[in-house]
Amino acid sequence: MRRRRSTPAEKPIEVAIIGGGCASIATAFELTRPAHKGRYHVTIYQLGWRLGGKGASGRGPAGRIQEHGLHVWLGFYENAFRLLRECYAELGLTPGTSRFSDWRDAFVPDSHIGMADCSSEGDWLTWTALFPPGEGLPGDPLTTHNPFSISSYCARMVDLLRTLLLGVETRTTRGSQAYEGAEPASPPTDEGISRDTSPEALAASMLRLLRYGVLATTAGLIEGLSILEVMFKAAPASPQNVLVRFLETLAASIRSQCEAVVASDDEIRCKWEIIDLVVAILVGAVRFGLLYDPRGLDAINEYECREWLRMNGASERSLNSAFVRGLYDLALAYEDGDPRRPRLAAGQALRGSLRMFFTYRGSLFWKMRAGMGDVVFAPYYEVLKKRGVSFQFFHRLEHVKLSDPAALAPDERPYVEELRFDVQARIRGGGEYRPLVEIRGTPCWPSNPDYPQLVNGPRLRRERWDFESHWDRRKVDTRTLRVTRDFDFVVLGVSIGVIPFVCQEILAQDPRWRTMVDRVKTVASQSFQIWMREDMAELGWSEPPVTLSGFAKPFDTWADMGQCVPEENWKVPPKSVAYFCGALPDPAVEPVRTDVGYPSRRYEEVRRNAIAFLNEQVHHLWPKAVSGPGRFRWELLVDPHERASSRPSHQADETRFASQYWRANVNPTDRYVLALPGSLQHRISPLDNTYDNLTISGDWTDCGFNEGCVEAAVMSGRLAAHAISQSPPLEDIIGYDHP
């Protein structure tokens, strides 16, 4: 590929990027690579005072990290990690000058995945599995071999079976016993055999091993039979019809037999459910011809994931298992936020699961050591500033104006003629807003604007202008950008929830866009963070730090984020930090834009949800965090406004929760995009050039991995950069070409 060198006399191509989330930042990073030699000048127009979109975070009182939600990077985020690693390398920080001089300083591997489920006795049961380190690290060059081959996935499925059969640990909590100080049963040895040599214990060990034996033997058998079965089925005019019927009957019989065996043992049941699902995937992949279908896994995106697994033999028990529920929870895959309507496109769900479990490198999960804003968006901001990127904060996009169709030449495609913004605040002195603050030597994003930099800043603060609220439309000015005068290309990097409000002209004339907006739905989310005086062991959690899903609604996902505490600025640091999140049901009637009180009402709703959750549910995870049924120990919470020496009395009540942090992510910009069955084909690609100076960017686009996450956003951002500059090559966007 030849690269074109800009001459000093040639003005750079002006690119206006709207929005400052992961996708937009990735686009900016690609377009301003040194290899382009200044060919593109990028300006990012951002609502409010901070970058990050759904990945934004801020520093609150005591420098505590306040996230938009729970963010964990997965070990298969090849594009996201690769760009971030390049960003850190370019930033050139040294350990002596920065706490995060290297990306490895900013991320910690987390190999424990946890799921919560109801036990056979009706209690909550949590299990954690250690996933062994994957070779290499995410973002390493793939110099030897494309990882997305069928053989690779099959091999990894075998590995998963081995991991599950030999590596799962189970922990049952008995809520009624826990705060009575009941001792757990004597633990088994690493080989599953109790050291207790009494006849009863030995008999119990034997029974357990026999159950395992049935499980292990049968799992292997079913795996073999399933492969055999589908191979026969795929063969044209197979003379083996009788054998096929025999095998189907046999497989069903064995499944039935195992169902009976595992029903009485929670640990074996957990393993069996996952094995059953893996077998169903193997069977379905071949039965549906996915190995050869040119559409790859997209061929089954019309099916709901559970429906498709059921069609391929997965048992009802497995379909309702913690594992499956956990996958839905991690993807917030509840239409309209309704927990009774879990919906996830089968093909994308399978693609996501295959990528998640079989192509991770280093660790299954990677947790950030500080806020996502601090370790991701602040470094990007600094690198992009060095590269000459301009940032226009406090710009809220209001309208994308298209060219007059009547004025187009015969061979000319429609294009964006104007971008109209509301200016939310002006910067004193007319310069560029400086958004970062330092906490313990690390550049961070604050939770609020730096009002002294703003014209009439004290008044804006006094009047509580909410710069990130969709319903707060106050502005100090308007601004219109025009094509050829202010920009050449536009990258629309806003959330899809914003499109109906800013792209009315496009929606009026373009049925593809209308269908996309109609079918690609989003969901609101709710989250809260609590800082506590006791560590997890003192609270009764005896497992390693974990990211756990499948737990009680509405906060079904929990992550122990204790690794962040040293980066905060407490005089007496809390001993533990926990983040919870889940979907937030939408109201029956969508609020109108003039309903300025809507966010506050939802915020209050989340507060009540969190208090009820802590009182009623959290003891299943932390049995010692309650003083009795329905009584969370509110004195555990650390109030950043209290003096370090003061300790709350044991009579502290739920009002103490007000000192913690919670969010109702109801803004269109905040809503999480869903991968509903039958919707993904309606997404539009960043490569689409219907409007020849406009490209879209975000995890809601057709970006190859069509599910809301950082990786999808970065892939989309790279695609948008490719649409403008033809760089990076599509083959370089890892996982874009994928079955």
Place this chain on the structure above:
Amino acid sequence: MTTPKRSHEPRSGDRGHVMAERKRLRRPDPARTGPIRDGAHYLRDSQSWGSAAPQAEGAASNGSGPGETMEDVVTQGVKLGYKVIDEYLRQGQRVAERLCRAANGTGDDSHKQRDGNGNLESSVDDLLDRVRRSYKDLGGEMEDMLERTIHLYKDMWAVWMDGVELVLRSPLFVSGFAGTENGYRHPPPRDGSSRADASSTPPPIVEISSKRPARVALRLTPRSGPFEPRVHALHAADPAIRPLTEVSVRLEPDTVVPIVQVRIPDDQPPGTYTGAVVDRESNAPQGTLSVSVLS
């Protein structure tokens, strides 16, 4: 790199300011607007990462190694199955020992015999029968579990192994995966032709690796043309006897003569083991190979 095109028509909206002289730019037409999902096409090495790519901090291989085939994967699956079963048996044996000690009230293990490798010689059935006898009065689920386990070991595992072997022999399996870009390719003849010439292909040579005497009978069908042989496991008449699985084929580099190598484990029971000789490419049967292991 394709350069963004400039519109030749000035726009009515073009006016003044920084970019007043510039004509509107157009994006180049994309080569494609969607990902390649077809497994037949997406297999490729990622070689386009430039010098800006981060350096690998560990081994960069991901998933199966280069050249790994579906057959390798299934073989790995079979090995895993054995590993799981071995692990189960090992634990079962350990518990059985303790159960027996508990039943005898001593730590006496004189009833056990060990082979040269230190492994317990007791068969699975013997072991389970002994445990069952010792604890028959436990009744209930224990008895049921024992029956299930014995049933699975005796009947089902053999079916599973036969099934996998059938898959490995399936023409669909071979044709479906052997052609992928990463699939293992038999080394081509030195003359560059895709297959050995009929008139120049000598019959295969069979090499036996065994500490005990063995007889070999290779019978090829008279109408057999040139082919690259492949031999799967050699089975005894009694399905309970484990087959000879270490059968491989290589081409003699200089003469392109196929050499079938069979390794006979030291503890392989005496008997006659037979398997099909097939054309590696089509999986069509070309004859049989019999190895008689003498005592």
